[in-house]
Amino acid sequence: MIRARGRGRIGGARGTVNLSGTVAIPMISWARRWRRRAVRWAGAGADLLFPPSCRWCRCESHLEGGDLCSRCAREFRHDQARCQRCGAAAAEVSPRAGCSACGRRRPQWEGIAILGGYADPLREAILRIKRPGAEDLAAALARLLVEKHRPFFERAGIDAVVPVPMHWWRRWSRGTSSAEDIARPLGWAIGRDVRAVIVRTRATRMQNELPAEERGGNVAGAFRVRSSVAGRRVLVVDDVVTTGATLAACCRILREAGAAAVFGAALAMADRTADAWRTEVPA
Ligand SMILES: [Zn+2]
Numbered sequence: 469m470i471r472a473r474g475r476g477r478i479g480g481a482r483g484t485v486n487l488s489g490t491v492a493i494p495m496i497s498w499a500r501r502w503r504r505r506a507v508r509w510a511g512a513g514a515d516l517l518f519p520p521s522c523r524w525c526r527c528e529s530h531l532e533g534g535d536l537c538s539r540c541a542r543e544f545r546h547d548q549a550r551c552q553r554c555g556a557a558a559a560e561v562s563p564r565a566g567c568s569a570c571g572r573r574r575p576q577w578e579g580i581a582i583l584g585g586y587a588d589p590l591r592e593a594i595l596r597i598k599r600p601g602a603e604d605l606a607a608a609l610a611r612l613l614v615e616k617h618r619p620f621f622e623r624a625g626i627d628a629v630v631p632v633p634m635h636w637w638r639r640w641s642r643g644t645s646s647a648e649d650i651a652r653p654l655g656w657a658i659g660r661d662v663r664a665v666i667v668r669t670r671a672t673r674m675q676n677e678l679p680a681e682e683r684g685g686n687v688a689g690a691f692r693v694r695s696s697v698a699g700r701r702v703l704v705v706d707d708v709v710t711t712g713a714t715l716a717a718c719c720r721i722l723r724e725a726g727a728a729a730v731f732g733a734a735l736a737m738a739d740r741t742a743d744a745w746r747t748e749v750p751a
C-alpha cells in the first residue's frame with residue numbers, strides 16, 4: 469500500500485454524489501473544519517471522534533489507503549487493458565513493444581500511466597478537481613494511479629515530476645490547477661520532486677472547444693522550458709488526455725531541451741484517438 473505524507477494533504481473536498489447516483493449526505497462544513505483541527509491537535513485519536521470518510525462518496529466504510537472506500541477505488545481503477553507505451557485501450561499489448569498502433573507510429577512519450585478511461589465516475593471526479601476545494605480528491609486519485617502502476621514508475625527511473633502548466637491568467641481566474649493538484653501528491657508517492665519546469669507562454673483556447681484536428685496547432689509554441697532538464701528523466705502530469713496534443717507538445721519541448729526520457733501520467737484518457745501525440749516517423 470502506497471501512502472503519501474506531508475504535502476499530499478487530506479481534507480477539503482466536497483463530493484456530494486455517490487456512485488449509485490444518489491446524493492450522499494456531506495459532512496457539514498463546520499464539522500469538517502473541526503475534524504481537520506482535531507486531527508492536527510490530537511493525531512490519529514481524532515479518528516475516534518470524527519471517523520474519516522471516503523474522498524468521493526463520503527461513506528465511512530473501510531478506506532483503502534485511508535482515502536477512498538473499496539467500492540470507489542474499484543470503480544475508479546476499473547479499466548480495460550491499456551498499452552503502457554501510448555496509453556490507448558488495446559486488446560493485445562506487449563509491455564516492451566506496445567500495441568499495434570505504437571508499431572505504426574510512436575507516441576511522443578516513452579510510456580504513460582493512466583488510471584482509467586474518460587467515463588463516469590472518473591470523468592465526474594476530474595470535472596470536480598478542476599474546481600477549487602477538491603485537493604484531497606485529487607490526491608486520493610493520484611495515489612490510486614501510483615498504486616495501480618507501481619512497476620511502471622519503478623521501471624521509468626523518473627528524476628522529476630512536472631505538471632502541465634496553465635496560463636497564469638486562467639490559473640488565477642479558476643483558482644486552482646488540477647494538473648498541479650495531481651502532480652504534487654504523485655511526486656510524494658513516488659518520492660520525487662515536483663518542479664514547474666514548463667511555463668505556458670500564451671493563453672490558448674480550451675482544447676475541448678476545438679475539433680481534434682485543430683488541437684495540435686492550438687498548443688504549438690505555447691510552452692517554454694524555463695530551467696535545465698538536460699539528462700533528466702521527466703514525468704509530465706495532466707488530469708486527462710483527450711487527443712494528447714497538449715501532453716505531446718510538453719514532451720516534445722522537454723526532449724528538445726535535452727531530457728533523457730519523457731513519460732506521461734494522467735488520471736484518464738479519452739478512448740477516441742486523434743493520434744495527435746504520435747510522430748509521423750515509424751517507430
Ligand atoms: Zn466511496
Ligand SMILES: [Zn+2]
Pocket residue numbers: 551552553554555556566567568569570
Ligand atoms: Zn500503444
